[in-house]
Amino acid sequence: MKVNKARRIMSVKDQIAEQIRSDIIAGDLAPNTKLNEKEMADRFGVSRGPIRDVILQLSKEGLLISKNNCGASVNSVLDPKIQKLMIKLRRDIEVFAIEQLKDKLTARELADLDTILEQLQSAFDKEDYTEVTKIDISFHKYLINKAGGDELVNIWYPYVMRMRLNYKRITSSAECVAEHKLIVDALKNADIPAAIKATKSNIR
Numbered sequence: 001m002k003v004n005k006a007r008r009i010m011s012v013k014d015q016i017a018e019q020i021r022s023d024i025i026a027g028d029l030a031p032n033t034k035l036n037e038k039e040m041a042d043r044f045g046v047s048r049g050p051i052r053d054v055i056l057q058l059s060k061e062g063l064l065i066s067k068n069n070c071g072a073s074v075n076s077v078l079d080p081k082i083q084k085l086m087i088k089l090r091r092d093i094e095v096f097a098i099e100q101l102k103d104k105l106t107a108r109e110l111a112d113l114d115t116i117l118e119q120l121q122s123a124f125d126k127e128d129y130t131e132v133t134k135i136d137i138s139f140h141k142y143l144i145n146k147a148g149g150d151e152l153v154n155i156w157y158p159y160v161m162r163m164r165l166n167y168k169r170i171t172s173s174a175e176c177v178a179e180h181k182l183i184v185d186a187l188k189n190a191d192i193p194a195a196i197k198a199t200k201s202n203i204r
Contacts, residue, residue, distance in 0.1 A: 021161075025133050031076050093156045094143070109146060116142065117184065119135050124177070137161075140160065141153060141160075144156050
């Protein structure tokens, strides 16, 4: 998330995780693709240790699946019934988060949300749909974090990342940005019912 003026310094492990995450979101690493630790280590110029850490991290996020004696692979596409359940669970978590934000967000935090929307529009303008997806996630993660901190983020994050393997709904930039703007505007007006309605509409 690029809302702070100070640039966050990422560790090598986090940089590798971010690249693999982007590869999966972009479809460069398709579902069920097996990952080779040695090839990944060679690609990023590191030992296998950091690669194993990244595999563990992305497995916790639901993007990878790791089995004993079988190595790691990109997780499979969800069964439609499971996808529907995960959408419901994610929606329930985000509605809970919105309820916690009543009269809680500061003017600076609302401005941060506006900045994220500007970044979302910019990514659409560049037709960088991988970045669109990542910024979309960062928008919701920002709200989840403000509502419940790392504890709530850690409950929510695997759902949203796992759902990305099934994610096909790329709307027009106008529609996508407008959906998120409705959430922000409702929060600015302290209209929690409207914010919940907009959130439910956006998660589908």
